[in-house]
Every structure is written in C-alpha cells, then in structure tokens.
Amino acid sequence: QVQLVQSGAEVKKPGASVKVSCKASGYTFTSYGISWVRQAPGQGLEWMGWISAYNGNTNYAQKLQGRVTMTTDTSTSTAYMELRSLRSDDTAVYYCARATGAARDWGQGTLVTVSS
Amino acid sequence: DIQMTQSPSSLSASVGDRVTITCQASQDISNYLNWYQQKPGKAPKLLIYDASNLETGVPSRFSGSGSGTDFTFTISSLQPEDIATYYCQQYDNLPLYTFGQGTKLEIK
Numbered sequence: 001q002v003q004l005v006q007s008g009a010e011v012k013k014p015g016a017s018v019k020v021s022c023k024a025s026g027y028t029f030t031s032y033g034i035s036w037v038r039q040a041p042g043q044g045l046e047w048m049g050w051i052s053a054y055n056g057n058t059n060y061a062q063k064l065q066g067r068v069t070m071t072t073d074t075s076t077s078t079a080y081m082e083l084r085s086l087r088s089d090d091t092a093v094y095y096c097a098r099a100t101g102a103a104r105d106w107g108q109g110t111l112v113t114v115s116s
Numbered sequence: 117d118i119q120m121t122q123s124p125s126s127l128s129a130s131v132g133d134r135v136t137i138t139c140q141a142s143q144d145i146s147n148y149l150n151w152y153q154q155k156p157g158k159a160p161k162l163l164i165y166d167a168s169n170l171e172t173g174v175p176s177r178f179s180g181s182g183s184g185t186d187f188t189f190t191i192s193s194l195q196p197e198d199i200a201t202y203y204c205q206q207y208d209n210l211p212l213y214t215f216g217q218g219t220k221l222e223i224k
Contacts, residue, residue, distance in 0.1 A: 037160075103150075106159035
C-alpha cells in the first residue's frame with residue numbers, strides 16, 4: 001500500500017531554515033507529483049507548492065516564492081521541502097501528499113515550531 | 117489566482133440530520149473540485165473527487181454535486197464519527213491547488 005513517511009518534529013529559531021523529508025513507498029515514485037500543504041495551529045489548509053517526481057519541475061505558492069525549495073531524490077523515493085528565513089507564523093504542521101488532481105495519500109505530518 | 121469561498125465556517129447539527137456545505141469558485145473550474153475530511157491531529161482524508169465521485173471505501177451518506185463555480189457537499193444522515201472539519205479544494209489550474217477555508221462540523 002502507498003505510504004508517505006515524514007521526518008520528525010523540528011524546533012527552529014527565527015531566521016533559520018528547516019528541511020522536511022517525505023519518504024514514499026508502495027508506488028512508482030516518478031509517476032506522481034508531491035504536493036506540500038501546511039496547517040498553522042487552529043487554522044485551515046494552505047497549499048505550499050508541488051514538485052514533479054518525474055522531472056523535478058516545481059510550482060510554488062506566490063507568498064512563499066523565494067523562501068521555499070522543493071526537491072526529490074529518486075534513488076531513495078524521497079521528497080524534500082526546505083523553508084528558509086523562518087518566522088513565527090511559519091509554525092505549522094507540514095504535510096506531503098501524493099497528488100495529481102485529488103490527494104489520496106498523505107504523510108503523517110511534521111510539526112515545525114519557530115520560536116526564539 | 118482562483119479563490120474558493122466555503123460556507124458556513126462552522127455548523128452544529130444533530131445526529132441523523134442532513135448537512136450541507138457549499139463552496140464557490142471565483143471562476144469556472146468545471147468539475148475540478150475535491151472534498152476532504154480532517155479530524156483533529158490527523159491528515160486530511162479524500163471523500164469526494166471530481167465534484168461528485170465517492171472515493172473508494174467512503175460511506176454512501178457522503179455526496180457531492182455541482183460544476184462550474186458552485187458546489188455542494190452533503191451528509192445525508194449525520195453520524196457521531198462525522199465530527200470533523202471539511203475542506204473543498206480546486207485543481208483547475210494544476211499544479212496549483214486552492215483550499216476553501218474549511219467548515220467545522222459539531223454535534224448539537
């Protein structure tokens with residue numbers, strides 16, 4: 001069965017960077033894209049961006065342009081999301097999802113806390 | 117960018133009630149609309165895809181309808197386990213997604 005397993009919780013200081021991983025199994029990794037979605041405490045879902053696992057093409061939400069980079073390692077079927085210049089309002093649970101139109105498979109989420 | 121307006125933001129209903137949530141797109145998105153359920157501390161779960169198709173394994177009390185700009189999500193008979201937050205999501209301009217603001221459903 002499809003599984004997406006994310007890296008563990010992180011605590012970062014303002015201005016630092018964080019890199020979250022998402023290891024996929026149970027399907028052909030390069031046949032699907034990976035979307036990243038975050039959810040601040042008590043808030044709704046926010047789409048961050050998407051990466052093609054086939055060719056590495058990316059598309060980022062406008063508000064995160066310049067601070068976010070999404071990559072993949074096809075040799076390990078792992079996707080990565082790096083967010084730089086962290087601020088307190090980046091505190092959220094970050095999810096990866098196997099996605100074309102509908103996102104049927106999600107990681108368990110990674111809590112990133114930004115605090116001085 | 118396509119904006120999604122979901123309403124209501126919260127809803128209180130009794131077990132057995134029919135519950136309806138709406139989602140309006142800022143432009144025509146055909147049927148490129150999905151509905152998700154999210155329970156506290158869990159990842160979202162896909163319930164309805166392409167506006168009206170029930171995802172495998174999802175109870176038939178859940179349904180979706182609509183096309184163009186106006187969409188509806190319905191629970192025909194609310195069950196206690198349906199307490200969650202529900203989100204619509206458009207994918208007309210892939211790979212960009214947009215989620216609605218969410219509807220928190222509570223038991224009266």
